[in-house]
Amino acid sequence: xxxxxxxxxxxxxxxxxxxxxxxxxxxxxxxxxxxxxxxxxxxxxxxxxxxxxxxxxxxxxxxxxxxxxxxxxxxxxxxxxxxxxxxxxxxxxxxxxxxxxxxxxxxxxxxxxxxxxxxxxxxxxxxxxxxxxxxxxxxxxxxxxxxxxxxxxxxxxxxxxxxxxxxxxxxxxxxxxxxxxxxxxxxxxxxxxxxxxxxxxxxxxxxxxxxxxxxxxxxxxxxxxxxxxxxxxxxxxxxxxxxxxxxxxxxxxxxxxxxxxxxxxxxxxxxxxxxxxxxxxxxxxxxxxxxxxxxxxxxxxxxxxxxxxxxxxxxxxxxx
Amino acid sequence: xxxxxxxxxxxxxxxxxxxxxxxxxxxxxxxxxxxxxxxxxxxxxxxxxxxxxxxxxxxxxxxxxxxxxxxxxxxxxxxxxxxxxxxxxxxxxxxxxxxxxxxxxxxxxxxxxxxxxxxxxxxxxxxxxxxxxxxxxxxxxxxxxxxxxxxxxxxxxxxxxxxxxxxxxxxxxxxxxxxxxxxxxxxxxxxxxxxxxxxxxxxxxxxxxxxxxxxxxxxxxxxxxxxxxxxxxxxxxxxxxxxxxxxxxxxxxxxxxxxxxxxxxxxxxxxxxxxxxxxxxxxxxxxxxxxxxxxxxxxxxxxxxxxxxxxxxxxxxxxxxxxxxxxxxxxxxxxxxxxxxxxxxxxxxxxxxxxxxxxxxxxxx
Numbered sequence: 253x254x255x256x257x258x259x260x261x262x263x264x265x266x267x268x269x270x271x272x273x274x275x276x277x278x279x280x281x282x283x284x285x286x287x288x289x290x291x292x293x294x295x296x297x298x299x300x301x302x303x304x305x306x307x308x309x310x311x312x313x314x315x316x317x318x319x320x321x322x323x324x325x326x327x328x329x330x331x332x333x334x335x336x337x338x339x340x341x342x343x344x345x346x347x348x349x350x351x352x353x354x355x356x357x358x359x360x361x362x363x364x365x366x367x368x369x370x371x372x373x374x375x376x377x378x379x380x381x382x383x384x385x386x387x388x389x390x391x392x393x394x395x396x397x398x399x400x401x402x403x404x405x406x407x408x409x410x411x412x413x414x415x416x417x418x419x420x421x422x423x424x425x426x427x428x429x430x431x432x433x434x435x436x437x438x439x440x441x442x443x444x445x446x447x448x449x450x451x452x453x454x455x456x457x458x459x460x461x462x463x464x465x466x467x468x469x470x471x472x473x474x475x476x477x478x479x480x481x482x483x484x485x486x487x488x489x490x491x492x493x494x495x496x497x498x499x500x501x502x503x504x505x506x507x508x509x510x511x512x513x514x515x516x517x518x519x520x521x522x523x524x525x526x527x528x529x530x531x532x533x534x535x536x537x538x539x540x541x542x543x544x545x546x547x548x549x550x551x552x553x554x555x556x557x558x559x560x561x562x563x564x565x566x567x568x569x570x571x572x
Numbered sequence: 573x574x575x576x577x578x579x580x581x582x583x584x585x586x587x588x589x590x591x592x593x594x595x596x597x598x599x600x601x602x603x604x605x606x607x608x609x610x611x612x613x614x615x616x617x618x619x620x621x622x623x624x625x626x627x628x629x630x631x632x633x634x635x636x637x638x639x640x641x642x643x644x645x646x647x648x649x650x651x652x653x654x655x656x657x658x659x660x661x662x663x664x665x666x667x668x669x670x671x672x673x674x675x676x677x678x679x680x681x682x683x684x685x686x687x688x689x690x691x692x693x694x695x696x697x698x699x700x701x702x703x704x705x706x707x708x709x710x711x712x713x714x715x716x717x718x719x720x721x722x723x724x725x726x727x728x729x730x731x732x733x734x735x736x737x738x739x740x741x742x743x744x745x746x747x748x749x750x751x752x753x754x755x756x757x758x759x760x761x762x763x764x765x766x767x768x769x770x771x772x773x774x775x776x777x778x779x780x781x782x783x784x785x786x787x788x789x790x791x792x793x794x795x796x797x798x799x800x801x802x803x804x805x806x807x808x809x810x811x812x813x814x815x816x817x818x819x820x821x822x823x824x825x826x827x828x829x830x831x832x833x834x835x836x837x838x839x840x841x842x843x844x845x846x847x848x849x850x851x852x853x854x855x856x857x858x859x860x861x862x863x864x865x866x867x868x869x870x871x872x873x874x875x876x877x878x879x880x881x882x883x884x885x886x887x888x889x890x891x892x893x894x895x896x897x898x899x900x901x902x903x904x905x906x907x908x909x910x911x912x913x914x915x916x917x918x919x920x921x922x923x924x925x926x927x928x929x930x931x932x933x934x935x936x937x
């Protein structure tokens with residue numbers, strides 16, 4: 253049984269009397285010990301999908317319209333509030349993009365980590381355990397750091413504290429929502445190494461949300477590419493990087509600047525991601541797709557397995 | 573790994589400075605630099621200390637009447653073989669008093685006098701000062717229409733007038749924070765309901781609301797009951813506006829990532845509101861609370877002035893001013909306005925302090 257199985261998740265945002273589909277028919281599976289990357293442009297539903305794993309999207313304005321989220325075989329969407337509190341932190345923990353915003357500025361970091369311990373392992377809510385966790389995430393001299401306020405630490409250190417908080421409850425799945433976007437490049441590498449190392453040591457699974465394809469190759473076992481609320485391609489990471497099948501994935505990879513080439517201009521995908529409620533009929537990517545066919549405007553493609561373990565949502569996946 | 577190898581001297585100092593300063597310490601340091609705020613704070617400390625030790629400092633009990641001396645004028649302190657005041661005697665044929673030439677009344681310290689309970693439960697008869705001679709009492713601020721010592725009554729009255737504000741803001745902001753926090757954090761129907769209720773309360777002119785609320789209770793309540801009633805009524809009216817501001821702050825705070833982070837850890841809503849939303853509103857609450865203390869003091873004054881507050885013979889600044897309603901009294905015996913001066917000083921001190929607090933919590937400057 254996979255650790256997490258999102259099946260045909262559909263989520264609407266209610267705006268006035270309209271309901272806008274933000275997540276449409278998303279299915280993602282994560283096995284124990286696996287790292288899955290969720291890739292896509294801003295506003296394509298990555299974060300909402302990730303927050304849904306612990307049903308953290310506020311309802312209203314959101315509304316779960318359909319699908320299932322099976323965590324350890326139990327449907328999160330049908331859980332009671334008490335059960336939800338148990339899995340939040342207990343089974344799935346989150347870290348976010350901007351660590352300085354994720355820490356409460358008015359409390360010492362030691363106390364914030366202790367809060368997490370109190371909830372899930374109350375017998376371990378001690379200074380010793382906090383220090384052990386800080387050591388685990390590579391904070392030097394943790395004994396003197398537990399009395400620090402968040403503003404006294406650098407961004408990288410703050411993100412390490414966030415990771416310590418997330419790990420305090422010993423979760424099975426760590427959801428990292430663009431954990432390195434707010435950090436500079438050298439620190440990014442350190443944090444990602446730390447995540448990989450901790451994953452091995454603690455036997456967690458990781459769901460890593462990113463729009464940095466460079467990270468994907470280093471971290472991921474499998475990749476799901478999202479566009480306009482849908483998964484458009486899902487496949488093992490290396491296969492996807494070597495030979496992307498969906499035109500959107502190809503376009504994404506073409507927009508990554510390469511040191512080897514002497515291009516004057518970066519290639520970009522023309523146009524913008526359609527905003528919620530303004531999705532085109534048929535394939536959602538066809539207005540921007542370089543290989544669009546007339547049929548694309550009329551028929552919504554389904555996610556199909558075109559090669560073993562490689563799922564693509566494109567009418568012409570095989571012919572392109 | 574992430575620290576720069578050699579921080580400059582000024583950086584190091586700034587770091588050391590930050591390292592020891594919790595937000596409260598920073599706040600306190602900024603407050604101490606604010607001259608007028610500290611001045612206000614000192615005045616308030618003195619006022620509250622004298623209120624606490626009112627029985628000891630006041631030479632007479634608040635009920636003690638001297639039927640020989642109605643509307644006695646204030647007696648100035650002078651130095652003549654020790655601290656003393658001029659002796660007075662009733663002028664024959666009129667209700668005035670005249671100084672007895674050459675006679676002074678020495679002030680004695682730590683004399684025995686009227687019974688009182690220090691802090692409400694330690695019975696004592698020891699007073700800080702007194703004349704030691706019942707025929708020649710010391711009325712530093714004169715006496716009122718019943719021959720009661722205004723200075724003593726002012727001190728006893730401050731117990732009510734000053735404490736009413738403190739208890740009042742605890743109630744008001746306690747309620748305001750809970751309701752505002754819930755309203756802002758949950759939003760939706762709960763928010764609409766609480767906010768419409770606040771607006772309902774705020775839309776009624778305060779004085780009529782006060783009077784009608786007071787009228788729902790029997791008229792012949794004891795002063796203690798009235799005291800509690802005044803606090804309850806004023807807080808019931810006041811919490812609505814505080815709740816609205818706190819709700820607005822909660823609305824913005826709940827979108828902060830640390831609130832989401834707390835929820836991802838599985839924190840209860842109650843805990844998130846108490847620990848992560850409400851501390852963010854303290855900067856407003858501290859300032860607003862300080863600035864709204866005068867509202868309670870004046871509220872008590874208004875109610876007592878209108879005759880629905882504290883009842884005679886108990887002392888409060890409001891009931892004392894009640895006597896000054898009569899214009900004839902006012903022109904002939906202006907010392908009856910002493911509680912007005914006390915109110916003025918107190919309100920001013922609270923506003924000074926509130927101003928300083930506002931600057932101290934304002935991190936933008």
